[in-house]
Amino acid sequence: MNSILPFLDSNKDRYLRELKDFLAIQSISSQSAHNADMQRCADWTAAQMRTVGLNNVQIMETPGHPVVYGEWLGAPGKPTVLLYGHYDVQPVDPVNLWTSPPFEATVRDGNLYARGSSDDKGQVFIHLKAVEAFLKNKGSLPINMKMLIEGEEEVGSAHLDEFVRDHKDLLKADLVLISDSSMFAKGVPSVCYGLRGLAYMEVEVTGPNGDLHSGSFGGSIHNPVQALSEMIASLHDKNGRITIAGFYDNVRTLTKAERDAYKRLPWSDAKYAKQLGVKKLYGEKGFTTLERLWARPTLECNGIWGGYTGEGAKTVLPAKAFAKISMRLVPDQTSEKAAALFERHLRKIAPKTVTVNVKRLHGGEPAITPIDSPGVQAAVAALEKGFGKKPLYQREGGSIPIVVQFKRILGLDTVLLGFGLPDENAHAPNEFINLDNFFGGIRTSVHFYDELPGFWQHKGKKNRP
Numbered sequence: 001m002n003s004i005l006p007f008l009d010s011n012k013d014r015y016l017r018e019l020k021d022f023l024a025i026q027s028i029s030s031q032s033a034h035n036a037d038m039q040r041c042a043d044w045t046a047a048q049m050r051t052v053g054l055n056n057v058q059i060m061e062t063p064g065h066p067v068v069y070g071e072w073l074g075a076p077g078k079p080t081v082l083l084y085g086h087y088d089v090q091p092v093d094p095v096n097l098w099t100s101p102p103f104e105a106t107v108r109d110g111n112l113y114a115r116g117s118s119d120d121k122g123q124v125f126i127h128l129k130a131v132e133a134f135l136k137n138k139g140s141l142p143i144n145m146k147m148l149i150e151g152e153e154e155v156g157s158a159h160l161d162e163f164v165r166d167h168k169d170l171l172k173a174d175l176v177l178i179s180d181s182s183m184f185a186k187g188v189p190s191v192c193y194g195l196r197g198l199a200y201m202e203v204e205v206t207g208p209n210g211d212l213h214s215g216s217f218g219g220s221i222h223n224p225v226q227a228l229s230e231m232i233a234s235l236h237d238k239n240g241r242i243t244i245a246g247f248y249d250n251v252r253t254l255t256k257a258e259r260d261a262y263k264r265l266p267w268s269d270a271k272y273a274k275q276l277g278v279k280k281l282y283g284e285k286g287f288t289t290l291e292r293l294w295a296r297p298t299l300e301c302n303g304i305w306g307g308y309t310g311e312g313a314k315t316v317l318p319a320k321a322f323a324k325i326s327m328r329l330v331p332d333q334t335s336e337k338a339a340a341l342f343e344r345h346l347r348k349i350a351p352k353t354v355t356v357n358v359k360r361l362h363g364g365e366p367a368i369t370p371i372d373s374p375g376v377q378a379a380v381a382a383l384e385k386g387f388g389k390k391p392l393y394q395r396e397g398g399s400i401p402i403v404v405q406f407k408r409i410l411g412l413d414t415v416l417l418g419f420g421l422p423d424e425n426a427h428a429p430n431e432f433i434n435l436d437n438f439f440g441g442i443r444t445s446v447h448f449y450d451e452l453p454g455f456w457q458h459k460g461k462k463n464r465p
């Protein structure tokens with residue numbers, strides 16, 4: 001480690017220059033206008049893997065956007081890490097709310113602003129540079145490394161299950177490592193041990209066979225926007241609980257130990273409300289904010305449209321109304337069952353006056369990873385060295401659907417070693433990554449690779465929160 005840590009320090013400017021190139025590529029996976037950019041981004045990732053010294057680098061086609069793979073297998077007898085990340089990013093609109101252009105990475109106040117800086121190109125790049133530091137200085141890594149960087153995470157990883165199933169041998173490893181989540185707060189490093197799942201639905205409500213003059217026809221039929229709003233409003237009761245029958249059936253009850261552990265975390269509802277600019281928090285009665293975020297399921301309307309939304313007024317009674325509604329799921333719910341319950345419930349509450357159609361967009365399963373695994377213990381040790389502070393344990397409310405599939409298909413547990421921060425505007429305008437965390441992330445990753453073999457030999461060492 002003697003040569004590696006100083007190497008990291010003396011290469012900071014270069015890291016930022018290279019990361020800016022990565023962030024300049026408009027790899028928006030959901031928009032077909034960017035398909036060529038997706039290919040360019042896969043090319044860039046592959047070229048970077050070769051530059052840092054990985055072998056057998058391949059761009060592997062899928063029915064969707066390609067997967068990029070690279071490996072270094074020169075440490076026989078040492079554990080093999082399957083590092084997963086994604087090079088695709090979310091759309092950037094509304095683009096006028098960005099202070100600097102989303103694909104021109106800009107440093108302001110110790111943060112690097114760009115789409116994908118935190119989610120997830122910046123965190124993928126952290127590992128590319130950690131690998132490079134070993135291979136350039138020592139010619140070897142303390143572990144074996146397989147990197148799998150996909151291009152469809154932000155659209156539900158639709159083709160990745162099949163890809164993993166088709167490449168079981170190639171992806172054979174001892175554990176999965178993912179840096180695609182956040183630390184608890186600035187200066188408060190953490191290991192994440194839980195993610196929520198997701199069931200994403202679209203609802204279409206149809207009334208009359210065409211738009212109507214709201215004066216000539218208003219009062220005689222049920223406006224689809226109103227019918228849809230009434231249905232959505234009825235999905236929560238006055239205690240903030242979801243009214244879909246059977247929805248909570250498989251929700252695992254929080255243990256007393258876990259609730260107590262959450263209560264010990266440095267958290268203030270007042271500060272959180274202020275940070276978000278809301279007058280008052282809202283959520284399921286009987287649970288704290290962290291419990292609501294990490295261990296309770298939710299149902300959110302992500303978008304609602306229909307009728308006239310352009311400039312000025314138009315007196316129209318729309319023929320259709322739509323909503324996108326997603327449910328975040330916790331163990332032991334499944335996305336299949338949540339989607340089925342949602343469909344059944346909407347059929348039940350649909351008024352006779354309109355036609356309701358429900359479509360499934362995508363889903364993913366909730367995950368809990370074992371915190372007494374050697375991988376997590378190595379992460380704890382690495383974070384303490386990288387950030388100078390013992391990390392705490394947390395869950396996250398977001399979803400990474402492939403985590404459960406890695407367990408099911410490859411039998412592998414995942415270590416979630418996130419270097420983002422909860423307020424870095426992921427998926428929103430002005431996304432950024434904090435530069436202290438970015439450089440701390442490279443240091444921590446270097447320590448993780450270095451620590452892992454020792455912990456791997458002493459499997460079973462316990463260190464619970």
Ligand code: BES
Pocket residue numbers: 119120153154155156157180181182195198362363364396397398399400401
């Ligand atoms: N990196 C996030 C997941 C995440 C967010 C983990 C916050 C921990 C904390 C990932 O890129 C993401 O946005 N996932 C989607 C999944 C979906 C598209 C299937 C999500 O959570 O909405």
Ligand code: MN
Pocket residue numbers: 086119120153180
């Ligand atoms: Mn991500």
Ligand code: MN
Pocket residue numbers: 090119154426427
């Ligand atoms: Mn994301």
